[in-house]
Amino acid sequence: MSQKTLAGKTVEVTDEGYLQDHNQWNEDIAKALAEEEGIELGEDHFKILHYLREKYEEGANLTIRKVGKSGFTDIKGFYKLFPGGPLKKASKIAGIPKPTSCV
Amino acid sequence: MKKIVILGAGTGGTIMANKLRKVLSRSEWDITVVDKDKTHYYQPGFLFIPFGIYNRNDVIKPKSDFLPPGVNVLYTGIDRIEPNDQQVLLEGGQVLPYDFLVVATGTNINPDETPGLKDQLWHKEIFDFYTVDGAVALREFFRDWEGGRLVVNIAELPFKCPVAPLEFSFLADAYFSELGIRDKVDISFVTPLPGAFTKPKASQMLGELLEEKNIRVIPDFYLESVDNEKKVIRSYDEQEVPFDVLTIVPVNTGDPMVERSGMGDDLNFIPTDKYTLQSKHHENIFVLGDASDIPTSKAGSVVHFASEVVYENLVSAIENRPLKAQFDGHSNCYIETGHGKGSIIDFNYDTEPLPGTFPLPGVGPFGLLQNTKMNHYGKVLFRWIYWHILLKGKEMPIESQMTMAGKKS
Ligand SMILES: Cc1cc2nc3c(=O)[nH]c(=O)nc-3n(C[C@H](O)[C@H](O)[C@H](O)COP(=O)(O)OP(=O)(O)OC[C@H]3O[C@@H](n4cnc5c(N)ncnc54)[C@H](O)[C@@H]3O)c2cc1C
Numbered sequence: 001m002s003q004k005t006l007a008g009k010t011v012e013v014t015d016e017g018y019l020q021d022h023n024q025w026n027e028d029i030a031k032a033l034a035e036e037e038g039i040e041l042g043e044d045h046f047k048i049l050h051y052l053r054e055k056y057e058e059g060a061n062l063t064i065r066k067v068g069k070s071g072f073t074d075i076k077g078f079y080k081l082f083p084g085g086p087l088k089k090a091s092k093i094a095g096i097p098k099p100t101s102c103v
Numbered sequence: 104m105k106k107i108v109i110l111g112a113g114t115g116g117t118i119m120a121n122k123l124r125k126v127l128s129r130s131e132w133d134i135t136v137v138d139k140d141k142t143h144y145y146q147p148g149f150l151f152i153p154f155g156i157y158n159r160n161d162v163i164k165p166k167s168d169f170l171p172p173g174v175n176v177l178y179t180g181i182d183r184i185e186p187n188d189q190q191v192l193l194e195g196g197q198v199l200p201y202d203f204l205v206v207a208t209g210t211n212i213n214p215d216e217t218p219g220l221k222d223q224l225w226h227k228e229i230f231d232f233y234t235v236d237g238a239v240a241l242r243e244f245f246r247d248w249e250g251g252r253l254v255v256n257i258a259e260l261p262f263k264c265p266v267a268p269l270e271f272s273f274l275a276d277a278y279f280s281e282l283g284i285r286d287k288v289d290i291s292f293v294t295p296l297p298g299a300f301t302k303p304k305a306s307q308m309l310g311e312l313l314e315e316k317n318i319r320v321i322p323d324f325y326l327e328s329v330d331n332e333k334k335v336i337r338s339y340d341e342q343e344v345p346f347d348v349l350t351i352v353p354v355n356t357g358d359p360m361v362e363r364s365g366m367g368d369d370l371n372f373i374p375t376d377k378y379t380l381q382s383k384h385h386e387n388i389f390v391l392g393d394a395s396d397i398p399t400s401k402a403g404s405v406v407h408f409a410s411e412v413v414y415e416n417l418v419s420a421i422e423n424r425p426l427k428a429q430f431d432g433h434s435n436c437y438i439e440t441g442h443g444k445g446s447i448i449d450f451n452y453d454t455e456p457l458p459g460t461f462p463l464p465g466v467g468p469f470g471l472l473q474n475t476k477m478n479h480y481g482k483v484l485f486r487w488i489y490w491h492i493l494l495k496g497k498e499m500p501i502e503s504q505m506t507m508a509g510k511k512s
Contacts, residue, residue, distance in 0.1 A: 061396065064325060064339075065259065066369050075327070079339045085297075085323060100301075100398070 006032040018091070018098050022053065025095030033093045037082075041093070045081055047072045049094040056096040062087065063099075104133045107417075108191055108201040110181055110360075112138035114403050114494065115207035115392035117169050118410040121496035124171045126418065135175040135199060137191070141166055144235060145489060146263075147403065147482075150270055150439070152238035153245055153350075154278045159235055161486075169494045181208070184364040186385045203387050203417060206373060208358040210263050210393040210401055216354040217258055219329035229329065229349045232271060233263070241350065245278070250287025251347030256336055257294045258326045259354040259370075263393050263401035266448075268292070268352055269299065269309055270439045276316040277441030293321040293336065293344055302455040305448050308472050312440060355401070357394050372396035377452070378429040380413050387420065389413045399432035399452060407493055408433040408503040433505040435461075437482040445478035447471055451505040462501050464509035471510065 001020060004013045007028035012020035017036070019025060030049060034041045041049075051070050055062055064087050068075035082089040087099050107123060109116045120136050127134070148162035170176055180194035184204065191199040212233045214221040220229065230244065231237035255272050272292050279285040292299070292313060299310040299320060313320055327339045335343040357371030366373050366384070374383040375395035382388035391413045392406040399405055408430070415428035432452030439445050447469045448456035460467040468477050492499060 061368070061398070063260070063369070069369055075325075075339050083340065 014098070016092075016098060019095040022056065022095045022097075025053070029095065030093050033095075037089050037093065039082065039089070039093070044073065044077075045090075045093075048078070048081065048090055052090055052094045053096060056094075062091070105131060105202045106133045106135065106200060107203045107205070108199050109134065109136045109205045109207060110184070110191065111207040111209055111392075111394070112136045112166050112170060112176070113143070113207060113209050113392070115209075115394075115406045115410060116205070117143070117166070117494045118407065118496045119205050119207065119391060119413065120174050121169075121171050121494070122410065122414045123417070124173050125496070127421075129173055133175070134173070135177065136170060137177045137179060137181055137193065137199070138166060139178065139180040139194075141178050143169060143494075145486060146233075147489070148486060149232055149235060149238045150267055150274070152235070153230075153232055153241040153271075154274050155242060155245075158242075159239055162235065164490065169490075181358075181360045182363065183360060184366060184388075186364070186366065186382075186388060189387070201387075203389070203420065204385075205389050205391055205413065205417070206361075206382075206394050207391045207406075208360060208394045210355045210357055210372070212353040213356045214353040216356070217326060217329060219331055220258075220351070220353060222329070222331045224329075224331045224334075224349075228334070228347070229331075229351065231351055231353055232267075233352060244348065248348065250279070250284050252289045252291070252345060254291050254293055254336065254344055254346035254349050256324075256326060256344075256349060256351045257296075258351060260295060261401060262352050262355040264436070265300070265400050265402075266436050266438045268294075268350075269313075271350065272313065272318050273316060273441040274439060276318060280442075289319075290317070291319045291321055291344060293324045295323065295325045297322050302448075302450060304458070305450075305456040305472065308446070309438075312446075312474065316441070361394065368396055377432065379416055379426045380409060380430055381416065381420075381426060389417055397430070397432065400434040400436065402434055402436060403489065403493070404435040405433065407499070408435075410496070411503040431504055433503060435501070437478060437485060439479065439482050440474055443479050444474050444476055445480075445482050446474050447478045447481060449505060449510075454505065454507070454510075457510040459510040461509055 011024045031041055067078050078086045091099050109119050142163050143166045145162040148157050151157040182192040182194050184191050226240040230241040255268050279288045298306040300306040324338045328337050335345045337343050357367050361367040361371045373390045375390040375397050377397040393401040412428040412430040416426040419426050435449045437447050450456040458472040461469045461471050469481055
């Protein structure tokens, strides 16, 4: 765990750079986190980030499939918006913990 | 007369029927079990069928051999649960009211979720080994296959028995080596996970074994579709992996009955309290086994450990006492690694698989996260234990709560 300054605010992050407390998040922090991933956030990104935060707060198990059924994007679109590992990247930028795939 | 209904007489339903009938008075409690199938399948045995180690008859027995006397058994499809009216509708119209319900309807493969999967090559050059029919069809194919690209793919998480596709790859390596054509068979393990497995220590150990056996791992591959013409699998980010034969674990979902009941999540698993195993939405419903959404493996060993908790909490609920038993997510998997060897992993919600000995600290006989002959015998013995001890709900020589004794962290 360490501290980090994002968009002028000091936040606690995990070793992998996920926010320790999702309440420390705001849209500017999201932009700063996205920049580190090489992503420039637009309106479509923010819809998904807010959706993920909402579902996380409800305690839901987040999966790529679930985002694909969210109505904000389909799975292909999700990959286009957050290339590479969409759920991991989007979770990080949304300020919520790293998704755990349970097997 | 009060009523308990158990939906599904697979691993979990059968164990519960046996445990409950033993303690609940027959004059007070009526127990009914419903399943559409008269045959009990020993699913862990499916893995061995493609390699000619087991055949169909080795993995099936009549369900009635394992259900206790004094339980009503109905061999009918379940249409839906009406939780607000405390009743179950069966196919054909029969209505079963209940005071308490145990849902143990498991999970199944759902190849229709992936475009192109259940197309012209299905069970010809594309196989699952999660059904007897798929495993037997693959056996026939392997009999006179002369080699080429064998792709093992996992379509979606979670899926039942998370080590099974790894074991399948190890057994394929051993099988083609013994046939003397291993140099003609190119094996790839294509997974949506970032590595061989999720938990770090086990992922590393299993990843090394795959490398040693010359099995290529293609991680972070999330399957979108199967192209039957080009014979490739395609991911959402447009990677393609070509195959001559594809063995796949298709998307796993809960039974459609759960969806008809309006009780499932997006994969039809039932939201369940991971400690008490009670349905999150209905107090008098408990969910046992693969049908639930609890974050641990979907495996027979988990069902067995969880059945202790469901049993205790159901008895408490009947007596109007608080639900005290808490499930820890305990999972214990034998991993067949080929050439008469095996490994074993033991973990729960909080502790990842660690090296050590099991079940006796320092003694074993099984080596955790190690590749030994003794572990392989454990897997072989498991079939006997499954039929004769586990299903009957008898005591096993393993605690249902995971223990740290014998583990090295
Ligand atoms: C290839 C393979 C290898 C495996 N290897 C292992 C292993 O090595 N170790 C291990 O611990 N586990 C292993 N497993 C997993 C294990 O078999 C399952 O996790 C376990 O059987 C689940 O038990 P359950 O009671 O939840 O469901 P099941 O045993 O699947 O039972 C569900 C029952 O519900 C019935 N049902 C469902 N819907 C309806 C309906 N609508 N109407 C009527 N009846 C219905 C079904 O007919 C079935 O009998 C393996 C599984 C597979 C496929």
